[in-house]
Amino acid sequence: MCESSRQPVAPTIKGPVYLQMGESKAQSGVCVLDLNLSSGRPVSIEELTFKNHYTAYLTVRLLRRSPEQGGLARWCTAVRDLPLMDNPHTEGGSQDYYSLHRTQMQEKPDHVVTVRLILRQPSSAWLTFSLEDIRVFPHMEPLKEPEKEVSDWLSDLILVDQHPDLEGLPDPQTVSSSIQQMWALTEVMQSNQTSASIGRFDVMTIEKDIDVLQMKVDISVK
Known part of the structure; x- marks a missing residue:
């Protein structure tokens, strides 16, 4: 599929929410982003793209509502602790663009209503960390050609006369x-x-x- 023909889903982004440790309100190095795919119905995801902003590790959880389970929504982990930086204490990979395809996920991202991104940065060298320019592309089933009936295959065959015309030739x-x-x-x-x-x-x-x-x-x- 051409890049220009793909249209991302417009999610509602909630967060980032930085988790704190106890009453001290010290940063735990964990941040949560929720992407609500508010299209009125579940979405099957083809690809998730984003730009990193000093996040060291990424975990992706999906809230799926499968029609086979009576519409009951359940959480599952699709990606766990994916490294986004070469080293949490250095700049390598801190502002790179990333792409997560459905084939890279541990669970099939089908019938998804919410995507939860859990970001971790164990280094205290960076005051803030997050993800930017987040885009969710829906999965599109490839078009299948209609199967031919047996009569269609037979009509495509070219009949060859096995007996050459000998008229006009000498005995x-x-x-x-x-x-x-x-x-x-x-x-x-x-x-x-x-x-x-x-x-x-x-x-x-x-x-x-x-x-x-x-x-x-x-x-x-x-």
């Missing part, structure tokens, strides 16, 4: 007989040439015999 037996006569005359001529010299009268006689035989062959062919 094979007649042609074979004429060729044998010419071969016999040739043998006689070769025998006469080796046994004795041929006079002028003999040559004329042989030429006459050849002409007569040739006329027979022509008549047979016609």
Whole structure:
């Protein structure tokens, strides 16, 4: 599918919510983003893209409402602790673009109503961390060509005539007989040439015999 033809779902993003530890309100290094796919019905996800902003690890959880389970919604983990930075304490990968395809997920992202992104940054070197430019692309089933019926396959076949048209051709037996006569005359001529010299009268006689035989062959062919 062409990139320009894909249209992402417009989710409602809730958060980010940074979790704190107890009453001290110290940062726990965990942030939660909820993407509500408010299209009125569940969405099957093809791809999830985003730009990182100093998040070290990403976990993706899906709230799925399967019609096979009577519409009951259940959470599942599709991606667990995916590294987004080479090292939480260094810049590598901190602002890169990422793409998560459905084939990279542990659970099939079908019939999803909410996507929960759990971000972790164990390093205290960064004051804030999050994800930006988040896009959710729906899964599109490929179009299938209609299956052909047996009658359609038979109509596509080209019938080949196994019997060639012999009309207008000479009789094979007649042609074979004429060729044998010419071969016999040739043998006689070769025998006469080796046994004795041929006079002028003999040559004329042989030429006459050849002409007569040739006329027979022509008549047979016609």
